[in-house]
Amino acid sequence: MKKVSALLVSCALLFGTALAGCTKDEGSGVKTESGKEAKAKILTYNNLKEPTSLDPPIGFDQASYDIVNNAFEGLTRLGKNHSPEPAMAKEWKIAPDGKKYTFTLRDGIKWTNGEPVKAADFEYAWKRLLDPKTASDAAFLAYPIEGAEAYNSGKGTADGVKVKAVDDKTLEVNLAYPASWLLGMVASPAFFPVNKGAVDKSAKWAGEASTIVSNGPFKIAEWKHDSELKLVRNDQYWDAANVKLDGVTYKMINDSNTAYQLFTTGEILVSNTTGAIPADLSDKLFAENKVKVEDGAGQAFYRFNTKMAPFNNVNIRKAFVAAVDRQKLVDLVLKQKQKPADGYVSPGLKDPAGGDFRKVGGSLIKFDAAEAKKLLEKGMQEAGYKTLPEVTLTYNTNDVSQRIAQALQAMFKDNLGVDIKLANKEGKVLTDEQKKLQLQFSRSSFLPDFADPINFLDGFQSTNAFSRTGWVNASYDKLIKDAYNEPDEAKRFKMMHDAEKILMDEAPILPLYFYNNAYLQSDKVDGVVRHAFGFIDFKWADIK
Numbered sequence: 001m002k003k004v005s006a007l008l009v010s011c012a013l014l015f016g017t018a019l020a021g022c023t024k025d026e027g028s029g030v031k032t033e034s035g036k037e038a039k040a041k042i043l044t045y046n047n048l049k050e051p052t053s054l055d056p057p058i059g060f061d062q063a064s065y066d067i068v069n070n071a072f073e074g075l076t077r078l079g080k081n082h083s084p085e086p087a088m089a090k091e092w093k094i095a096p097d098g099k100k101y102t103f104t105l106r107d108g109i110k111w112t113n114g115e116p117v118k119a120a121d122f123e124y125a126w127k128r129l130l131d132p133k134t135a136s137d138a139a140f141l142a143y144p145i146e147g148a149e150a151y152n153s154g155k156g157t158a159d160g161v162k163v164k165a166v167d168d169k170t171l172e173v174n175l176a177y178p179a180s181w182l183l184g185m186v187a188s189p190a191f192f193p194v195n196k197g198a199v200d201k202s203a204k205w206a207g208e209a210s211t212i213v214s215n216g217p218f219k220i221a222e223w224k225h226d227s228e229l230k231l232v233r234n235d236q237y238w239d240a241a242n243v244k245l246d247g248v249t250y251k252m253i254n255d256s257n258t259a260y261q262l263f264t265t266g267e268i269l270v271s272n273t274t275g276a277i278p279a280d281l282s283d284k285l286f287a288e289n290k291v292k293v294e295d296g297a298g299q300a301f302y303r304f305n306t307k308m309a310p311f312n313n314v315n316i317r318k319a320f321v322a323a324v325d326r327q328k329l330v331d332l333v334l335k336q337k338q339k340p341a342d343g344y345v346s347p348g349l350k351d352p353a354g355g356d357f358r359k360v361g362g363s364l365i366k367f368d369a370a371e372a373k374k375l376l377e378k379g380m381q382e383a384g385y386k387t388l389p390e391v392t393l394t395y396n397t398n399d400v401s402q403r404i405a406q407a408l409q410a411m412f413k414d415n416l417g418v419d420i421k422l423a424n425k426e427g428k429v430l431t432d433e434q435k436k437l438q439l440q441f442s443r444s445s446f447l448p449d450f451a452d453p454i455n456f457l458d459g460f461q462s463t464n465a466f467s468r469t470g471w472v473n474a475s476y477d478k479l480i481k482d483a484y485n486e487p488d489e490a491k492r493f494k495m496m497h498d499a500e501k502i503l504m505d506e507a508p509i510l511p512l513y514f515y516n517n518a519y520l521q522s523d524k525v526d527g528v529v530r531h532a533f534g535f536i537d538f539k540w541a542d543i544k
Contacts, residue, residue: 040246041543043525045270045536046259047250048398050226052428055206056192057129057136062274062447062535063427065189067250069535070231072192073216075103075122075171076183078534082451084183088117088193088215088238089171098178098487103171110236111195112212112219119165121193127151127158128199129190137465138190140458141449144179144484153463177485181452187534188449217243217539226252231538244527244542254398263520269543270528271520279403282335285520293337294517297346297532298447300404302393302510307470308440310389315379317507320441321365322372323415324408326513333407334400336518341511342366344503345456345496346448348532352489357453361497364504365511369415376416391420395443396427404512405443434468444468447515451533453496454483460503471508 051067053059059068077087089103109117130139130152143149145163150156162174175182185191195213198205205211209223209230217239218231232247234240251268253259256278262268271277273296277285285291304311304320311317326340339347342363349357380388393408395401405422412418420441425433433439448455459466461477479499486492503509517530527541 041244042247042249043245043270043528043538043541043543044249044251044268045538046253046262046268046272046276047229048259048272048274049252049254049427051229052431053206054212054220056125056189056194057134057138058206060137060190061431062445065535066272067220067229067231068189068192069216070218070248070538071212071214071216071220072189073237074186074188074192075105076187077539078184078187078529078531078537080529080540082529082531082533084187087187088122092183098180099175101173101175101182103173105169105171106238107169109215109238111215112234112236113195113198114236115195115197116168117193117215118168119171120168121195122171122191123163123165124196125193126163126191127161128194130161131158136190138188138449140461140464140466141185141188141190141455144175144177144182146174146176148176178487179484180489181450181454184452184533185450185455189535190449218245218248221247228252239539243539245538248538248541256399260520263522266522269522269525273515273517273519273530274400276519277336279333279335286335286337290520291336291518292521294530295348295532296515296517296530297348297451298445298515299341299344299346300443300445300512300515301341301344302408302512303434303439303442303444303469304508304510305437305440305442305470306508307437310379310383310385310391311441313379313383314506315375315382316388317379317510318505319372319375319379319416320412321507321510322368322375324411324510324512325367325415326511327367328411329404329407330513333403334513336516338513338516338518341513344500344509344511345453346514349451349453351493357493357496361500364501372415373417376418388418391418391441392423392439393420393441393443394423394425394430394433394439396430397424401443435465437468437470444509445515447535448533453493453500454480457496457499457503458484460508467508469508471506473502473506476502476506 047063049063051059051064052061053064054068056068073087075089076084079085088105088109090106092101092103094101105119128134129136130142130148132154139152147156147160147162151161164172166172198213209220212220217237219234221232222230229250233243260278277291304317306312330338330340342365343361345357347356347358351357393405395405409420412420434442458480461480462472476499479495483492483495524544529537
């Protein structure tokens with residue numbers, strides 16, 4: 001799911017000195033209870049790059065949702081303990097069969113334009129998410145709702161989607177099958193409400209600060225594209241009394257060395273968790289305990305285009321998977337304590353018996369140079385190749401992705417005897433070309449939207465737009481469909497383990513490493529919440 005800033009904070013201080021109160025304008029501040037002026041608490045965060053979109057169903061990536069998660073709010077919100085808590089909804093009831101949810105909205109909740117947030121806003125937003133014309137990559141998340149898949153696939157209507165605003169305060173949701181993860185799922189930005197008036201007024205409503213109407217802890221005040229975006233505290237927010245920051249400024253600096261230098265001068269107070277630490281300084285910073293590390297979720301991987309030679313051959317794909325030494329990649333190239341991927345579903349998801357899904361599933365892929373050569377030879381014989389067709393690995397433009405691509409290029413040469421070419425593209429272009437199956441072998445990542453293995457696995461169904469591989473496997477599709485409909489949790493988890501084994505054995509993707517949250521943060525900052533199965537949250541953050 002992921003430019004260098006032209007305008008930097010003018011009150012930059014040396015790292016280790018007082019960082020609180022850094023704002024663009026010298027002398028700007030807020031009144032304290034004593035009537036004295038205090039410097040505004042503006043947290044600066046490196047978002048790495050321009051968001052794809054701030055329209056909730058469209059910006060389906062971290063660069064977008066790390067902003068949307070703070071400017072908007074859904075029925076529930078992931079709390080400090082990472083569990084869903086009441087947000088726009090003050091309470092809900094679940095039917096005994098687990099297939100009907102009735103949400104009751106809070107009194108007095110408002111949009112930033114002063115209009116009340118109503119249950120109808122959620123009905124409209126969720127049906128818009130599913131509308132085929134919206135073309136949202138996140139639409140599949142809503143498929144547990146009765147009628148959702150039919151509408152999204154063009155076989156049903158919006159009226160057939162069983163989401164209904166009974167009145168201004170009551171939203172009824174009927175599911176096609178029980179979904180134990182629903183409360184966590186509706187905390188995802190894809191399910192945030194949107195203001196119909198703003199959408200109707202302009203198709204580009206989410207493209208500029210002046211036209212965005214939101215309902216979260218912060219509101220968007222300024223957006224200098226490809227440079228920075230400023231949020232300020234939303235006084236209309238129902239829980240504004242517990243929002244301590246006056247604002248958050250998102251920088252867009254997609255180079256780890258530049259970002260680190262700005263952190264040392266206090267111009268960035270909190271780093272992103274992707275490429276936050278320059279590789280050549282990693283050992284030193286970790287040894288000095290300057291890097292904070294938390295559990296994460298999701299992973300970095302590469303997609304094979306299974307419709308394009310030579311990766312239309314499964315054994316050639318498996319050869320490339322076996323040729324990658326993931327331990328060397330994380331130890332010598334990335335140096336941020338990540339875990340090598342030995343499957344697709346990352347650690348941290350408990351099964352009904354209390355075990356960890358990843359540990360129960362075991363290691364499904366491994367580095368084996370000798371086996372990789374055998375698989376390549378077998379695949380070339382099957383395909384009738386005397387010489388392997390030219391292979392181009394495409395990665396998104398930043399220094400971390402470049403180092404990974406160069407490392408893999410060397411491994412394929414050393415372990416397979418294959419020379420591959422490298423190409424880099426801007427992230428939006430790369431994603432667009434992946435969707436059109438125009439790339440042969442390309443970089444990707446996945447960040448989960450809610451805490452259940454199904455969220456990892458359903459993306460590779462043959463009908464899912466997220467797949468971007470051209471891979472089709474009827475057995476896999478059936479297992480995912482059956483898992484969605486299986487009320488017995490033990491049986492459902494068994495189906496998901498079986499599906500993951502097929503995914504790894506068929507190898508439409510090449511897993512690299514599981515994400516963790518390794519980041520830099522000023523000692524003056526606390527209360528920032530990073531959700532392993534969600535997005536960064538500044539609602540409770542503060543600057544001392």
